[in-house]
Amino acid sequence: MSGHSKWHNIQGRKNAQDAKRGKIFQKISRNLYQAAKAGGPDPDSNPQLRLEMEKARAANMPKDNVQRAVDKASGQGGVKFEEITYEGYGPGGTAIMVSVLTDNKNRTASAVRSAFTHHGGSLGTNGSVSYMFNRKGYIVILKDELEDTDEDTMLMAALDAGADDMKNSDDKFEVFTDTASLPEVRDQLQNAGYVLDTAEVTMFPETITDVPSEKASQYSGLIDELEENDDVQDVYEAAKLPEEDVQ
Incomplete structure (x- = not known):
């Protein structure tokens, strides 16, 4: 699989900007919107929205900001996106x-x-x-969230959950799926106790x-x-x- 050059480029070019609170909230808001749009505004029945809400809490994002993003997805306020x-x-x-x-x-x-x-x-x-791009499911599990999980153990867990492939780097495991399998793989990994940093459909260059x-x-x-x-x-x-x- 070709390298995900977006991450290589952003690491160097955008580190300072990504540290800005407003930009972090902006990205989380977009992810909240997408999750609510795809699976509904109730986090109890929408695992992806629940994941994004956990990220919002971890970033100390105000509850009003979170609710506005979800309201946009459900069409409240009369503004259509x-x-x-x-x-x-x-x-x-x-x-x-x-x-x-x-x-x-x-x-x-x-x-x-x-x-x-x-x-x-x-x-x-x-x-x-x-x-020139392939659309795939993409899951990131940070190694500092794991206890004594080696590459073979993580690979078997990913494949058993239905993933297509996995990549091991210094600070994270990257799991790749087809788009249709992403929700199932995400849910199985979460049910197995893994903390997901990212679970999204994204584009990879060929x-x-x-x-x-x-x-x-x-x-x-x-x-x-x-x-x-x-x-x-x-x-x-x-x-x-x-x-x-x-x-």
Whole structure:
């Protein structure tokens, strides 16, 4: 499986910004919305929403913020939100997908197009880059949440739960599933006592394109502008920055 370059790039480029309280709450709010939209607003019958609410509590997110995110998903307040995915090319022809949640698609489309244009990229049509990505279920279990669980034990637990594959790194186990199996694998691992840091459907690039050194600054500027947009839920990258630009 190709490396999930998004995490490689974000680690160096976004560490300082991810530490900001507002950005953390913003991401949690989006995840709460998606979970409530997919499985309903009752955490007792929606394990994914329950997981996201646990993350909100751990981050000391105010209860009012949590409730607003859930209310958006259930249509309360009269504001309707739409999920849209944009596809485009970054500097050097790198493939990028942008997932948004918006109550004004004209505003959001204009902002996304402007970000690509400002940083030497271009917005593409539907299907222009999505074929370069695979949609998979993705579960992360942090090793500091485990007691004496080795790679073989974790792999057997993941496979027994119905996962397709697992990757071991210094600080976490990454479990991969097909999208349909994600809820079952998630539930079985939780029932087995594992604490999940992440359980989501995400996009993995089939191949990774190296960003040319001379375009690294442009590329980073594009991703930063996209991720700082309040409407943007996630940015999926099929690209890797030069090592000297990941600090």
